[in-house]
Amino acid sequence: ASDVYKRQMKTWATDWPAKVEEEKTVNSAGVSGFIMGELPAEMAGTADRFLFIRALHNLARFEQDGGPLTTALKSAYDILKPGGIVGVVQHEAPESATDAWASGSNGYLKRDFVIAQLEAAGFEFLASSDVNANPKDIPGENKFGVIPNFADQPALAISEAKFKGEAIAIVAGDYNSISQLDISSFPVYWKPSQESLTISSAKEKNIANIHSEKEDNILTVGKVISGEPNLVLENSGFQVSGSLKTSYVEHAYIEPEAGASWMDGNTLVIQACTQAPIMDRDDTANILGLEKEKVRIIPATAGGGFGSKLDVSIQPLLGLVTLKTDKPCRIAYTRNESMMSTTKRHPADMNALISANKNGKIVGMIFDGDFNTGAYASWGPTVATRVPIHASGPYYTPNYKALGNALYSNGPISGAFRGFGVPQAAALQETLYDQLADICNIDQLEFRKINALQDGQKTVCGQQLHGVGILECLDALSQKWKEGLNKTKNFNKSSDVIKKGIGLGSCWYGCGNTALPNPSTIKIGLTNTGRISLHQGATDIGQGSNTVIAQITADAIGVSMTDLDLISPDTFLTPDCGKTSASRQTYVTGKAAYNAGLKLRSKILRLSNMGNDSLIKLKESKIIISNQDKKQEHREQLNIKQKNTELAGWGGARGGGGGGGGG
Numbered sequence: 001a002s003d004v005y006k007r008q009m010k011t012w013a014t015d016w017p018a019k020v021e022e023e024k025t026v027n028s029a030g031v032s033g034f035i036m037g038e039l040p041a042e043m044a045g046t047a048d049r050f051l052f053i054r055a056l057h058n059l060a061r062f063e064q065d066g067g068p069l070t071t072a073l074k075s076a077y078d079i080l081k082p083g084g085i086v087g088v089v090q091h092e093a094p095e096s097a098t099d100a101w102a103s104g105s106n107g108y109l110k111r112d113f114v115i116a117q118l119e120a121a122g123f124e125f126l127a128s129s130d131v132n133a134n135p136k137d138i139p140g141e142n143k144f145g146v147i148p149n150f151a152d153q154p155a156l157a158i159s160e161a162k163f164k165g166e167a168i169a170i171v172a173g174d175y176n177s178i179s180q181l182d183i184s185s186f187p188v189y190w191k192p193s194q195e196s197l198t199i200s201s202a203k204e205k206n207i208a209n210i211h212s213e214k215e216d217n218i219l220t221v222g223k224v225i226s227g228e229p230n231l232v233l234e235n236s237g238f239q240v241s242g243s244l245k246t247s248y249v250e251h252a253y254i255e256p257e258a259g260a261s262w263m264d265g266n267t268l269v270i271q272a273c274t275q276a277p278i279m280d281r282d283d284t285a286n287i288l289g290l291e292k293e294k295v296r297i298i299p300a301t302a303g304g305g306f307g308s309k310l311d312v313s314i315q316p317l318l319g320l321v322t323l324k325t326d327k328p329c330r331i332a333y334t335r336n337e338s339m340m341s342t343t344k345r346h347p348a349d350m351n352a353l354i355s356a357n358k359n360g361k362i363v364g365m366i367f368d369g370d371f372n373t374g375a376y377a378s379w380g381p382t383v384a385t386r387v388p389i390h391a392s393g394p395y396y397t398p399n400y401k402a403l404g405n406a407l408y409s410n411g412p413i414s415g416a417f418r419g420f421g422v423p424q425a426a427a428l429q430e431t432l433y434d435q436l437a438d439i440c441n442i443d444q445l446e447f448r449k450i451n452a453l454q455d456g457q458k459t460v461c462g463q464q465l466h467g468v469g470i471l472e473c474l475d476a477l478s479q480k481w482k483e484g485l486n487k488t489k490n491f492n493k494s495s496d497v498i499k500k501g502i503g504l505g506s507c508w509y510g511c512g513n514t515a516l517p518n519p520s521t522i523k524i525g526l527t528n529t530g531r532i533s534l535h536q537g538a539t540d541i542g543q544g545s546n547t548v549i550a551q552i553t554a555d556a557i558g559v560s561m562t563d564l565d566l567i568s569p570d571t572f573l574t575p576d577c578g579k580t581s582a583s584r585q586t587y588v589t590g591k592a593a594y595n596a597g598l599k600l601r602s603k604i605l606r607l608s609n610m611g612n613d614s615l616i617k618l619k620e621s622k623i624i625i626s627n628q629d630k631k632q633e634h635r636e637q638l639n640i641k642q643k644n645t646e647l648a649g650w651g652g653a654r655g656g657g658g659g660g661g662g663g
Contacts, residue, residue, distance in 0.1 A: 155287050226400045261321070
């Protein structure tokens with residue numbers, strides 16, 4: 001198409017509202033022909049006319065879906081009948097509109113009439129895609145979130161995008177049309193609004209609430225108070241205070257979000273990268289208005305997650321296209337799209353004051369932290385709760401007060417990222433402990449050993465601990481720490497330009513959900529071919545759960561790992577093992593695998609009337625059970641096939657407590 005055509009199409013797609021009055025008065029190079037009723041000579045070619053009609057059709061469709069009053073369609077009439085008049089399509093035509101062209105320069109056209117006339121004239125609508133989907137196309141509840149009571153994020157934004165990178169529509173088509181699509185020409189009109197990107201701006205009184213129902217942009221507040229921190233701090237011997245700000249951090253996993261969807265009968269199947277298949281299934285089903293049993297999630301092999309792939313991303317978008325078109329669909333984010341749209345580590349603005357007595361024992365601590373959760377809740381409530389629980393570090397702190405505030409902003413969504421806010425707090429707490437040790441004139445490692453939590457002591461939440469390992473960990477550093485101090489001291493004496501230092505720090509967090517149950521379920525069974533099927537739904541994102549859970553299972557049964565057939569996560573084939581986050585799978589799902597293995601072993605030995613110390617071996621479709629001079633051989637197809645349901649082991653485990661790392 002001509003340069004004039006290209007320029008005008010771009011104007012319509014982006015700047016039309018601001019340009020329309022100006023364009024009406026300009027009559028150079030045929031540009032105003034699109035407004036005044038003249039078809040420029042440069043567009044005389046048939047191909048250009050088809051392109052022109054396509055653009056008009058797309059803009060008219062956008063108009064019908066609630067776009068701004070921007071589309072001048074009268075030039076389409078010029079193609080059909082020379083000498084036509086001006087007409088404009090809007091979302092709802094006024095009562096004066098008829099099924100024909102209205103007279104006068106302010107007349108309106110009905111979209112259906114325009115399309116019908118063009119089709120009757122033999123023109124094709126060469127749309128660059130098979131389907132455009134917007135929030136109106138979502139059949140269920142256009143809302144999701146990892147914590148049900150805080151779910152507030154739409155799959156496609158409704159009328160307002162709360163952060164740059166939020167999805168507003170889906171454009172789907174065959175590979176060639178999508179790969180050649182100039183997304184900058186998509187007909188959307190942006191109206192800027194006041195933004196609030198930082199913690200400080202979110203707290204300003206003159207800033208509008210990101211979510212109208214959340215006053216002062218506060219999502220939630222976490223609080224822990226034990227002892228009498230204010231009274232003690234007023235009378236303590238040594239004190240340090242400080243503040244620390246941290247920024248967004250991108251997970252930068254090697255694999256951007258990618259997946260595919262298709263229909264299997266009346267079941268929607270989605271295979272995509274995820275850390276939480278059951279959560280994905282439930283959220284996707286709710287968004288698409290389907291029963292949970294009609295959605296099957298098959299986790300793809302993940303190229304890293306670190307917490308970000310706990311949140312739904314592409315799953316409902318894939319499902320919506322497949323439901324709308326009844327066609328398989330795939331999507332793969334570019335690195336730019338991944339970084340714009342997915343979660344980050346929470347930026348923090350923290351302040352703390354810590355006191356100690358003359359012997360270096362910590363007396364009390366006061367902590368206050370604001371965390372930027374971005375445009376939507378995601379894991380903000382977990383961070384606001386988990387940080388106050390952990391801000392003391394793994395040290396005995398008898399008097400303590402900590403607040404954690406999760407605040408909304410127009411920044412990227414903040415979610416899980418290895419620690420749920422605890423690493424941010426640890427950076428401040430450990431810096432202050434170094435300073436406090438220096439004030440007390442105590443070696444920094446020794447200061448930590450003096451205050452490290454020990455067996456029988458209670459945390460700031462009152463939980464009595466057993467099997468605490470932090471002191472042993474610090475003791476193991478003693479020799480290396482002394483050597484490091486001497487090396488840096490000697491080096492710095494002889495170097496005027498380059499200086500070296502040595503430091504250490506401690507961090508703690510519990511495994512799994514913070515103070516909530518962490519159930520996992522494992523299913524194993526003996527097949528009629530002499531194999532053990534292990535159905536385990538813990539997604540392996542590189543941490544090795546496929547290996548370690550199989551090892552635990554084999555050990556519990558007393559067989560080799562080579563006797564196991566692993567059925568990996570699939571919401572149709574495996575029970576719920578919870579999400580892969582907070583370093584919980586080995587501990588919690590591993591315990592479930594252990595329990596299931598013991599149950600299966602017990603059933604095998606009971607049915608064979610053999611003792612608990614017997615050996616079990618699977619060989620050539622046979623199960624061989626031996627105990628000293630006793631030995632039994634059973635062929636599955638002859639003996640246990642009829643008892644197939646009995647020879648299955650279910651194992652469950654429930655983990656709970658104060659902890660968690662993110663993904």
